[in-house]
Each structure stands twice: as structure tokens, then as C-alpha cells.
Amino acid sequence: MSKKQVVTATINGREETFLCEPRQTLLEVLRDVLRMTGTKEGCSNGNCGACTVMLNGRPVDSCLVLAVECENAELETVEGLAAGDQLTPVQNAFLEGAALQCGVCTPGFLVSATALLRENPEPTEHDVRWYLAGNLCRCTGYDKIVRAVLDAAERRRNAETV
């Protein structure tokens, strides 16, 4: 077996050091090694977006990243969005707008939607649908998700942070 490697990365603002095999994906390490199970596994081939995390400020599918690639990286997962009990506007909008049913896709949508609003604080409905095309949901039919993201954009403009 290949030698395990020590990787140090900043995850949700905190420096973490973990041991992993080169063949382990970032998704596997987050869930199985670091026990951060907020990030979900759907397809494991880049199609569903359930495993979306931020890598150096960009949304990526963590099932298509090797954990060893993350040496010195800045990672942000769904666990890092809220400050303690203080949910973000995106999270509040999803909750209040009932933008989830089973919830498996939700962490991925929250991370992607957060990335969208950081890049583009005033998205149109088309912008939202386009940006979230890499996130699949089997339950909601998307409409409530799209409306929640538009609502979150509005909430952010009305001063809630991130």
C-alpha cells in the first residue's frame, strides 16, 4: 500500500492535520477521517453536487478532489457557514422557504448558493438556475430552492452577513 501522507489544511478557519492515502478523496477524508459528515456523498462522480465544498474560495465537488491535493489549502464546508447558532441568510431562507425535503442535497446547495452570492450578490433567477446546475435534488423540483436563494440575496442586501 502507498505510504500515508500527512496533509495540513485550513478547514473552516481552523488548521487541521490529517493522515490519508493518496487514493482517498477529500470527501472520504472529510467524512471518514475528520468525521465532518455535513458534506454528503451522492454519486461520487461529479454529477450531483451533494459533496460541494469551497477549495481556495471556489466551489468544487469534493468527490473529485484527492485529499493529498489539499496541502496548504483553504477549505470551507457546510459546517463552517453558520457562526455557532447564528445561521446565514442562505440557511435561514432555505429553512423558512422549505427549500428541502429529505435534505441530502441541502449541504451542497447551501455551499454553492453561498459561493454564488459572494460572487454575484444580485443574481437573476436565470443566474441562480445556471450557477446551481451542478447540484441535483430528487425531491423539491428546484423551485423552492431557487426562490430561497433569491430570498437569501435579498436578506443579504438587507444587512444580514454572508
Add this chain to the structure above:
Amino acid sequence: MRVAVQSSIQQRHRPKMRDFDYAAPATLQEAVTLFSRHNGAARALAGGTDLIDHVRTGRVTPDVVIDVKRIPELNRLEITPDGLRLGAAVPCWRIYESAEIRESYPALVDACSIIGGIQIQSRASVGGNLCNSGPAADTIPALIAHSAVCVIVGPEGEREVPVEQFCTGPGRNVLQPGEILVEMKLPAPPPRSGSHYRRFIPRNEMDIAVVGVGAAVTLDESGTSLVCGRIAVGAVAPTPLDAVDASNLLAGAPVDDETFQKAAAAARAIAVPIDDMRGTRDYRVHLTGVLTERVLREAVSRAQQAAGA
């Protein structure tokens, strides 16, 4: 800081990927040495959006995965007086976020903007798209339309291959064991040029091209005739095709419907597509004509805008 180790209970459900070693060389020289040492058993990793799935499913079986993203030459993205130097590992988002590239190489930008979704575009590189050599790869018709040249290095040194000669079959290309793609060089477009890439898919996004067409054109000073143009078609043959006859028809031709229709007919004539769930052979041939006309119209309209600006 906390140090974590794998817990044995948690890993039982997921089958493990094939075992491999990992290296992330910081220089091109180091990478070339590594690749030649592993002679064929090493695979380059750029964005990993093809490679990681291919390793997981056993389609490729590398002993060593060599991450090429830390090599400066492969990360270069520079507009020079001669044109664009596009490092092989540069991800799609860096390309479409550059205003200069959007202005001069819109067909490439069109292709990079529709590869996968945003998560894929954060990682997927044009070099990876080319080296994966899929018949429906979206960037390749755009690269051919822009007359890109591939710079390859290996144990024998450096060589250049025009992009239309790079792919040799589905998933196959001219790279020899130990060789890697370093960058693509795209010549500077002459004044009054425009380009476009567009594909047909049954969905709005996140799908594989049924047919894809890229074209670049240059107008004369009056804006009523074409000086030259280049058309390429994807997903209608084992490799993306350089539509030479269709392109030759454009040189000196007037900007009118007849020109677009003739070029479309010539592009249709070289399409030798397969039947599959995305479309029949006949449907793909028909689409090749329809898309060629539409893409040419848009490329011309962009060239007119460039001329007006």
C-alpha cells in the same frame, strides 16, 4: 490544531479506489524526470474531473498520479503580442473570468463556460479536456477554430503539434509515454475577427454534446466579405474534425445566407457520427448543418461588433 486519524468503523461501505502513489512536482524538469522514470505507469492529474472517476471505475490503472497543477508553465495564462499562451492545467473559470480572453477568444470562452457545472469549471482544465480526447470534448472544436498549437515535452525534449492533429481516436492522442502537454498557443486574431462555439444538448446544461461546432471568422474592411474562417465539428466522428472544405469556402466569400448554407453543407459532408441514446446518425448530420449556420452567423456578428468597436 487537531490531528485526526481514520476510524476503522466508518470506512466499510465505500469500495476503495485503486492504490497509487502521488507526487506534485514544482518544476517542469522534475515532472519530466518523474514521468520518464515511471514510463507509462504514471498519469497526469490536472483538475481530476475525468481522471479520478476513470481511476475509480478502473478505466485507467496508474501506479503513480502526478499532479501537474504546481508547475508554473502549466498554470500560465498570458496574452502576448503573438497571442494567448494557455497553460495546460489552467481551469475553465480563469479563462472565462479574463476580460481580455473574452474579447479575443470568445469561442474558447463559450466552451469553457458550458463544461459541467460551476464545481467542474472550478477544476476542469482545457489541457485535461484535450488529453482526455473525447470525441464530444467541448474545448477542442473551439481550439481548432482558434488554430491552437500544442506544446508537448517529454524525455526527448519539446515538440509542437497543431491541435487538429492531437487526437487520434476516442480517448487516444499523440502523447507518447513520458510526454506531457505543457500549453496551447493560440495566435492573436486579426482585426475584425469573431468566433463562437455552441453545442446541441437535450438539457440546458450538464450534458454531453450531441453535436458541437466552433468557428472563427475574419471580415474585410467593408464588413461585407470574409477574409478567412475556420470551422471545426465535435461529436460526429471518432475525433473532433477540422472542417477544411467548409473553412476554405469562407475565404473571400460574401457575408450572406448562401455562404453560410454552403459551409453548412460542406460541414455535413464530413460528419460520420454514431447512433446512440443522444441522437441517431441522421439527426446528428442534420444538426451539424444547422449548428454550423448558427455558429457562423454569431461569429460574424461578433466580428462586426469587434470592427465597430
